[in-house]
Amino acid sequence: MALKTEPFMLNIGPVHPSTHGVFRMRATLDGEVIVDIEPVFGYLHRGVENLAEERTYTGIIPLTDRLDYLASMSNNLAYVLAVEKLANIKVPERAEYLRVIIAELQRIASHLIAVGAFLNDCGAFFTPFLYMFREREKIVDLFEMVSGQRLLYNYMRIGGLSQDIPPEFLPALEKFVEQMPDFIDEYDRLLAKNEILLARAKGVGILPQEMAIDICASGPVLRASGVQWDIRRADPYSIYDRFEFDIPTGNAGDCYDRYRVRIEEMRQSLRIIKQATKQIPPGEIQAEVPHLIRPPAGEAYAHIEAPKGELGFYLVSDNSIAPYRCHVRAPSLINLTALREIMVGWKIQDAIIIFGSIDITMGEVDR
Amino acid sequence: MTVSLAGPEIAKQIAERFPEIISEISDQAVVVKSKSLFEVAEYLKSSPELSCDYLNYIAATDYYDYFEIVYQLTSRKHNHSLMLKTRCYDRSQPAVPSVVSLWRGADFQEREIYDLMGITFTGHPNLKRIFLWEGFEGYPLRKDYL
Numbered sequence: 001m002a003l004k005t006e007p008f009m010l011n012i013g014p015v016h017p018s019t020h021g022v023f024r025m026r027a028t029l030d031g032e033v034i035v036d037i038e039p040v041f042g043y044l045h046r047g048v049e050n051l052a053e054e055r056t057y058t059g060i061i062p063l064t065d066r067l068d069y070l071a072s073m074s075n076n077l078a079y080v081l082a083v084e085k086l087a088n089i090k091v092p093e094r095a096e097y098l099r100v101i102i103a104e105l106q107r108i109a110s111h112l113i114a115v116g117a118f119l120n121d122c123g124a125f126f127t128p129f130l131y132m133f134r135e136r137e138k139i140v141d142l143f144e145m146v147s148g149q150r151l152l153y154n155y156m157r158i159g160g161l162s163q164d165i166p167p168e169f170l171p172a173l174e175k176f177v178e179q180m181p182d183f184i185d186e187y188d189r190l191l192a193k194n195e196i197l198l199a200r201a202k203g204v205g206i207l208p209q210e211m212a213i214d215i216c217a218s219g220p221v222l223r224a225s226g227v228q229w230d231i232r233r234a235d236p237y238s239i240y241d242r243f244e245f246d247i248p249t250g251n252a253g254d255c256y257d258r259y260r261v262r263i264e265e266m267r268q269s270l271r272i273i274k275q276a277t278k279q280i281p282p283g284e285i286q287a288e289v290p291h292l293i294r295p296p297a298g299e300a301y302a303h304i305e306a307p308k309g310e311l312g313f314y315l316v317s318d319n320s321i322a323p324y325r326c327h328v329r330a331p332s333l334i335n336l337t338a339l340r341e342i343m344v345g346w347k348i349q350d351a352i353i354i355f356g357s358i359d360i361t362m363g364e365v366d367r
Numbered sequence: 368m369t370v371s372l373a374g375p376e377i378a379k380q381i382a383e384r385f386p387e388i389i390s391e392i393s394d395q396a397v398v399v400k401s402k403s404l405f406e407v408a409e410y411l412k413s414s415p416e417l418s419c420d421y422l423n424y425i426a427a428t429d430y431y432d433y434f435e436i437v438y439q440l441t442s443r444k445h446n447h448s449l450m451l452k453t454r455c456y457d458r459s460q461p462a463v464p465s466v467v468s469l470w471r472g473a474d475f476q477e478r479e480i481y482d483l484m485g486i487t488f489t490g491h492p493n494l495k496r497i498f499l500w501e502g503f504e505g506y507p508l509r510k511d512y513l
């Protein structure tokens with residue numbers, strides 16, 4: 001006699017350690033296999049776009065910190081670039097170099113957490129995560145030197161930076177840049193050929209190239225699918241056209257490739273930092289801008305290659321002290337579009353690592 | 368460097384194929400009538416000279432008289448980008464065609480606009496609130512929302 005079965009609905013999250021924030025996946029299961037999944041979010045929705053309409057242009061910078069709170073500096077950068085484009089402000093050379101150094105350090109810090117949390121999801125409970133945090137701590141110390149903060153930095157300003165770097169910053173940075181490649185090699189030795197990681201991540205959650213473009217994925221998720229598209233190269237902002245670096249890509253578009261791309265990107269970021277520290281000129285770090293900025297009426301969109309993908313700000317000005325409209329193009333939200341496609345057909349334990357490999361921050365998804 | 372195509376340049380390309388659907392041309396964008404939006408978007412994606420295969424973002428703005436929806440498109444092949452706009456003058460039941468069948472990445476973004484701005488995207492496969500809960504009254508990003 002055939003056993004009667006029926007699909008089973010399971011809520012994963014919203015409060016669950018593997019959902020990296022308050023995120024819910026409504027999974028329909030056939031035994032262990034996922035037959036349908038629906039992402040549910042909005043638990044962290046604070047209405048940042050609406051709040052921004054009531055603040056001065058400078059007053060929005062702390063709000064951007066709270067989008068992707070693991071990469072606050074990158075959010076600051078994308079926002080100030082949009083305002084500078086809108087108001088046509090030229091930034092001093094020294095500030096440009098410092099911005100690049102800091103944005104690349106932030107990329108390393110964000111990727112360390114992404115990789116650490118991904119390995120956590122794979123079952124390597126907190127051991128690699130703590131190794132990653134050991135290095136991230138050094139970056140956070142560097143950021144504390146320049147901004148006084150350890151998570152939400154509020155460091156960049158329209159037309160420059162809030163303050164110049166202290167004298168102890170560059171020696172500490174040089175020491176970090178010297179040591180970091182060895183640490184990345186150490187992770188590679190421990191993990192790249194690790195049998196458990198290969199078994200869990202290789203060939204799992206494949207995002208084909210055409211689909212990656214169709215869902216408008218960006219960042220490591222897009223590049224792991226074999227698309228060589230990096231905004232730093234395709235549409236260089238700030239002074240990225242002055243540096244040499246490679247764009248690592250994957251072939252298969254599986255969880256393992258997404259992990260590998262992040263590891264390789266950390267090495268490339270170090271290359272950029274090395275070149276930038278050699279060329280950094282003395283001088284001003286802040287352009288002369290009025291205290292209350294009133295950009296001419298119009299609109300502007302500026303985007304950067306943030307650690308998680310293309311982060312952009314679309315601003316509309318009506319020549320007042322606050323933007324008429326401030327839209328955030330959040331990479332985490334758009335990368336999530338792929339979730340259903342790459343998860344259906346896999347088992348529930350795979351779903352956890354597929355989700356982990358996309359690397360999202362709920363602050364940015366919900367805004 | 369991604370070249371931003373100027374409004375008149377895009378308008379020339381579109382006008383050849385679709386006469387009388389352009390309602391305004393600005394320096395950096397072209398505004399098309401909302402009923403023909405899907406056809407124009409399809410053309411921008413499939414035309415070999417433009418081949419805009421990547422949708423950067425969709426954003427909607429409330430200008431009191433009308434809602435404006437902005438589509439930023441990029442062609443990876445030619446490394447250029449363009450800004451397509453459409454407007455909705457009906458405040459009580461604004462609706463524009465959905466582009467999800469062209470770029471799947473529009474899925475969550477159109478739901479977000481529906482949720483916060485109250486614009487319906489006809490043809491969207493799963494149009495429901497995304498951040499706020501079902502039963503929430505009003506659309507908070509509208510300028511007349513209190």
